[in-house]
Amino acid sequence: MEGSKGKAYPQQAERGYSTLLLYLDGSDLESSYGAAGDDLEEIGKAVAQADPEGRDIHIVVEAGGASQWQYSQMEDCSYGRFCMTGAGVSEVTELEMRDMGRADTLADFINYGTQSYPAEHYGLIFWNHGAGQIEGFGKDENFGYSALSLLELKEGLELSAYQEPFDFIGMDACLMGSLEMVSVLQGKTEYFIASEELEPQDGYDYSWVESLKEPEEDGPYGKRAGLAMLESFAGCYRGEKFRTTLALVDMGSYGRFHEAFDRLVSILPAQDADSERMYQELGRLRGQIQGFGQQGAESMPEQVDVMDFLWHLLEAAFPKTFQELDMAGAQEASQESGQAGQVSGEDLQELYQELRDAYGQMIIKKSCSGYTQEPSGMNLYLPSGDNSQIRTDGRIYQALPFCEKYQAFTENYIKYLTAGGEIPWQEPLQEDGEVKAEIPPSQQDEIANAYGAVSVSQDGCTYLISADGDTVLDQSGYLKAPMEDTFWGLKGQILCLIENYTRDGETEYTAPILYKKEGSGWAKCNMRIRFSEDCPDGEVVQIEPYEISKQVYALEAGDALIPLYPLFGQEGGNGAEGIGLEKKYPQIEQDKEGVSLVQEKIAAGKEPLPAENRIYQKEYYMGAKITMEDMQAGDGDLEKIKWQAGTKLQYGFLIRDTKMELHYLGSMERSP
Helix, strand or coil: CCCCCCCCCCCCCCCEEEEEEEEEECHHHHHCCCHHHHHHHHHHHHHHHHCCCCCCEEEEEEEECCCCCCCHHHCCCCCEEEEEECCEECCCEECCCCCCCCHHHHHHHHHHHHHHCCEEEEEEEEECCECHHHHCEEEEHHHCCEEECHHHHHHHHHHCCCCCCECEEEEECCCCCEHHHHHHCCCCECEEEECCCCCCCCCCCHHHHHHHCCCCCCCCHHHHHHHHHHHHHHHHHCCCCCCEEEEEEEHHHHHHHHHHHHHHHHCCCCCCHHHHHHHHHHHHHHHHCCEECCCCCCCCCCEEEHHHHHHHHHHHHCHHHHHHCCCCCCCCCCCCECCHHHCEHHHHHHHHHHHHHHHHHHEEEEEEECCCCCCCCCEEECCCCCCCCHHHHHHHHHCCCCCHHHHHHHHHHHHHHCCCCCCCCCCCEEECCEEEEECCHHHHCCEEEEEEEEEEEECCEEEEEEEECCCEECCCCEEEEECCCEEEEECCEECCEEEEEEECCEEEEEEEEEEECCCCCCEEEEEEEEEECCCCCCEEEEEEECCCCCCCECCCCCCEEEEEEEEEECCCCCCEEEECCCCCCCCCCECCCCCECHHHHHHCCCCCCCHHHHEECCCEEECCCEECCCHHHCCCCCEEEECCCCCCEEEEEEEEECCCCEEEEEEEEECC
8 A cells, every 4th residue: 555545546537426335244144144245235126126227327346355255256266346327237347355454454445446536525335254342353364354443434434535424334233222422433434334233144134225315305315325335224124023123314513412421421330339339239230231242051142222320320329319319301300419429319310301302312313123121222331241252342341442431431430340369159058949058147238139040960060951041139138939830832852041231021031042044154142032911922033143243043943953062060069060161071173163063962962962962062961853833822931840850950040140250059969
């Protein structure tokens, strides 16, 4: 590249009305599934419909990141550029292999697209996997799954010669709809379109490209394109069971929101006893906060819905004042001072109302489906103590160009989450069909959630089969849970349901599984299951890969799955054990995707298997294969399954403390 702003490119077409730059990091979505090619076909049809003569709209594509291409124009090319118009697809210009996770690669593409195909309006779409604030965008298969961090993405925009704001920037990727991303893009675009949630593999429906033609009525170009994206997105997934959300952000309104957000964070307790109480209370409320991108059935999501989180943050910081307020504004605010910071009820009411109004102005519109509680539009990073990389992630987060006061809050919160100290939990007892454990008052303050845990010991290991929140802490300080012997499952196989969210009559569980769609390999996933007053027998909401990716599945005929049961690793002292900790189980052979070859033995019906061959990645015990054959006949319906006699069930408690770490309280055996 040449000069401070890179290589200059000659103009290749007359100035048009619209140029859309598509930064297409194909990765496994193209090499394994052909998803990039499918979207390019959609784009080709849409642009032909909108501009059949090919003069007003140019779709400029930078295609790389995939180990192989299924798209016909790229079959003999690993990395290239081409232009799509209503008149067809140009010849691909093959380039040397480039890392799509580098800022200079992005900058050079922006130079090429804007200089070669000048236009009145420009849009930029990022296409690939997304992982949010810490891991960023993209997974280039050819460069060790290289990704663009948020800082690198910002750098790429700043390195390019084109320094006018784009009319719009869209992220066709998971979890990239965040306040931090909005902050990174300040001054770089007028409108921003992204999802705070995981996206299905199909991502955007690109029929919205038709909106790029010159309109009959005036109005902001970027806003019109964004609204068309939301409309086509909603239409594409209408009737599907899995969850989708997409939001359109007015970047010009972010300043007002940031000012209100900064004021809110400023009134939070300082680093003292009041802040300690706030962190504890936030831990207890964590299971009620809407989160996204959970990476394991036993983990807490670290991306949370903005407005839902801020509501609960105020509740944690000012519990007394908060309880006296009607935050919706229907009742008169209390004048009584809160605890920390002496914030009056009236001030808190006014501040929250300003925050909500500013947020509503910034989020122009959102498209949501499949939720009982509709997300607000953007997510925000909130660290969790069960993340072993929390300190490293925290350092990455501190470097982002975002609200310094919120970054200070997360830094102090991480200090709380990582503070040492063991809790001497008591061993459980059995009484009148219940398992119970004494919890002294000092330990009660450390409990965020408690679940009745049922485990099994066989084949030389102990594994969890259920973690349910049907527990009671009585006045005498005993934590109690019923000793169940019937559990939820599919087609006669028990699923390990781990409760992770409960609110407003709805409880959500995740069950770890190995999952396989017809024609694809096995993948470790979470099965998300929901129970509510309207659905007391539960329903499978969707299936999400452990590794955050642009893939969310609905359970369908032909799918296969193997239940996974978390192993308990032994730890010394106080009757407590760790969950998901490595034991010295043999590491069995794995295929190139990191999935145990023993699954094929299970699939072939070669049972029983030696104990060591049922251990998956030293973390899970594998159940038997389940195949979805006829959904109409109820194959996908949950059922209650009674534990069969022969192996004793073990009863105890799974406790998540206010730092989000899990503790297993020892076991009482009982024959079913």
